Amino acid sequence: MIKNLKKTFPYTIPIFISFLFIGISFGIFTSSKGYAPWVSPLTSVVIFSGSIQFVVVEAMHAGMNLLSFILIVAMMNIRHFFYALTCLTKFSGMSEGRRIYSNYALCDEAYSMIMGVPVPDDMKKEDFYFSITFLLQAYWFLATTLGGLLGNFVKTEILGIDFILTALFLVIYLSQWKQTDDHFPAVLGVVASVFSLIVFGENFILPAMIIILFFLYLEFRKTQTIKIQ
Numbered sequence: 001m002i003k004n005l006k007k008t009f010p011y012t013i014p015i016f017i018s019f020l021f022i023g024i025s026f027g028i029f030t031s032s033k034g035y036a037p038w039v040s041p042l043t044s045v046v047i048f049s050g051s052i053q054f055v056v057v058e059a060m061h062a063g064m065n066l067l068s069f070i071l072i073v074a075m076m077n078i079r080h081f082f083y084a085l086t087c088l089t090k091f092s093g094m095s096e097g098r099r100i101y102s103n104y105a106l107c108d109e110a111y112s113m114i115m116g117v118p119v120p121d122d123m124k125k126e127d128f129y130f131s132i133t134f135l136l137q138a139y140w141f142l143a144t145t146l147g148g149l150l151g152n153f154v155k156t157e158i159l160g161i162d163f164i165l166t167a168l169f170l171v172i173y174l175s176q177w178k179q180t181d182d183h184f185p186a187v188l189g190v191v192a193s194v195f196s197l198i199v200f201g202e203n204f205i206l207p208a209m210i211i212i213l214f215f216l217y218l219e220f221r222k223t224q225t226i227k228i229q
Contacts, residue, residue: 001131004123004127004128004130004131005131005134005135007120007122007123007128007131008123008128008131008132008135009135011113011117011132012113012132012135012136012139015109015113015136015139016135016139018109019109019136019139019140019143020139020143021143022050022143023044023050023139023140023141023142023143023144023146023147024143024144024146024147024150025147026040026050026053026054026057026143026144026147027040027041027143027144027145027146027147027148027149027150027151028147028148028150028151029054029057029147029151030043030057030144030147030148030151031147031148031150031151031152032151033057033058033060033061034061035057036148036152037145037148037149037151037152038148039057039148040053040144040145040147040148040151041141041144041145041148043056043057043144044137044140044141044144044145045141048104048105048107048137048140049077049080049107050107050140052073052077053144055069055072055073064205065203065205065206067206068205068206068209071205071206071209072205072209075209075212075213079108080106083106083111084103084106086115087102087103087106087111087114087129090114090125090129091103091126091129093124093125093126094126094129094130098126098130101130101133101134102129102130102133105133105134105136105137106133107133107136107137107140109136110132110133110136113132114129114132117132173186184219185212185216188212188215188216189208189212192208192211192212192215193208195208195211196208196211
């Protein structure tokens with residue numbers, strides 16, 4: 001296994017660098033909310049989804065309504081279900097334990113590498129794919145652990161640390177906007193959120209989620225009708 005990890009490591013260096021900075025930021029962010037240093041690495045094991053981990057910490061700190069939280073998590077991470085489906089054949093040669101772990105650790109970056117990086121000639125595909133998922137979670141775990149420890153020792157207030165979550169979602173939003181030609185869901189999300197914020201105030205999240213789901217369902221039905229015709 002160590003040999004396979006060494007062969008795979010050079011392919012993952014860019015992600016390692018990005019995970020290092022974001023993971024440390026998450027650890028410091030978690031500590032800034034008053035949580036112990038072990039909380040950030042624990043979420044990296046139990047959850048392992050960068051954006052959702054930020055949401056979990058913020059939701060726990062703010063006392064967010066449970067239903068609103070469930071809807072947000074479901075809408076943000078539903079794509080991982082389709083990731084797993086499209087990787088069924090790629091993971092077919094793995095042992096059951098490795099296959100279960102690889103599906104669990106299938107983050108966006110791991111999925112992109114599995115789909116886009118050719119398997120080295122001197123490695124089996126199942127060894128390469130498993131090494132990718134293992135290394136990427138290891139990077140994130142180490143970075144969030146380091147951030148949690150650093151945050152525990154940083155006693156002065158770090159201005160702007162709360163903006164990390166906003167900046168992260170903005171980057172995700174712009175990235176998804178560039179990757180697709182259909183901008184209806186993105187525009188719908190903004191319009192529904194702004195409308196709900198004006199009408200419902202600080203409790204806008206749940207109404208916004210309901211509006212988004214309703215119009216996405218209508219758009220889906222419309223698309224299916226056009227295909228049938």
